[in-house]
Each structure stands twice: as structure tokens, then as C-alpha cells.
Amino acid sequence: MVGKLIDVTNFNPQEAVEFIRMRCTNCDIYYFCNGADAKICNDKVDYLLEKFRRNSKGENEMIVTGMDHFQSVCKRKLVDWYNKHCEENHLAMKIDLSNVFIVWSCKTLQNYKCLASTTVSGDGIYAEYTYNGDKQELYEDVYKKLTNTCHTEE
Template structure:
């Protein structure tokens, strides 16, 4: 799986997850067009991507491709807080 195929698969996984976990009152249908890549990288046969959707639900997603095992690991996170700390 090349990096472009990996990114497309990640967008499919995020859209599917978001649609399966939406509250019924949200009345939204997430497609891959509503999923965007925040960051991605490819190192040797492995890839990683951080993604989010256009929903204002504070969720973000991490997909990691283990190229040796041909497996994608999928994590879903909820953003609880974002604050500035002066140092």
C-alpha cells in the first residue's frame, strides 16, 4: 500500500467511524470529503496520519500503517482542553 492509498483508506475509516458514532440528533452524514489530514508521514514501509472531520465535536483520529504486517491501527481521541501556558 503506497502512502496515497493509505491516506484514502484512513479517510474512509474516519468517515465510517464518525457516522457510526454520531448522536442521532446530529443529523449529519460524513463523507471522505468531510475528512481532512492534519499531519502525515511515511518512513520506510510504515505510515502515520492524524485526521479530523468538519464536525465541531472535538474528535481527532490517528491511523498507523504497519507495513510489515499489512495492518492499520486506528485510534479515536476526544479533545478535552486547549490552553496556553507561558514559560
């Protein structure tokens, strides 16, 4: 078994304890392990410890399973944000998923990013979502357009 090649993201508690227990001593490359290999294994152990710390505190995990799933989560988050803040930001109405669209999205390694907006005319709302696959956290930045100026000269 080579620890750095093992995908630990779906480990149950028993598998996690076994991986942490054997970490280096039972690894097939133990005697040839370099600093980078050890860091990869240590990062996996840290991930597992954090995952089960969160579970023991009743904190939920956010596991994104693909681009379509990520985009649907982001759309729902923007609807939730919009409806929660519509009065304080002088937004015209409450919205649903049909009022939200993805402008752009990408995936790099285990991380996702997308830009989303609404179809509500003149609201100027624009949201950026970033999913950190290492920490399984989604970050939300919401912006409101202040001006739209056309420049024809330098």
C-alpha cells in the same frame, strides 16, 4: 538466487511454496550466510505462512500501495468510525469524505502514519492511523478534545 534480496510480498501460493522449500539450500550465499541474513529469510517465510494462513481462513489483506492510497483508506475509515459513533458521542451529524482532511502523514520504511480530523466545527475529533507494513494491519486511534487552554506563564 539470494533469498534475502527477494521481494515476497506479491508471491502467489506456488511461488511461496517454492521459496519456502528452497529457503537456504538453493541460496547463492548459503555458505556465507550470517545470522542476520538467515533472520531476513526466516522473516520472509513467516510472512508468507501468515499471509496464506489468513487467506485460508478467508481473512482479507490490507496492502497499501502508496501515500495517496494510504490517506484515502484513512479518510474512509474515519468517515466509517464517525458515522458509526456519532450518536453515542453526541456528534452533530453524519459525514462523508468531504468532511475529512489529513493533518499530517509520513512513511518510514514499509510503515505509514497519518493524523486526520474533520471539518465539523466543535466536534473535537482527531484520529491517528498507523499502517504496519510487515503485518499489513492498520491501527486506528480516535481522540476527542476535552479542553483547549491558553497558557501565558510557566
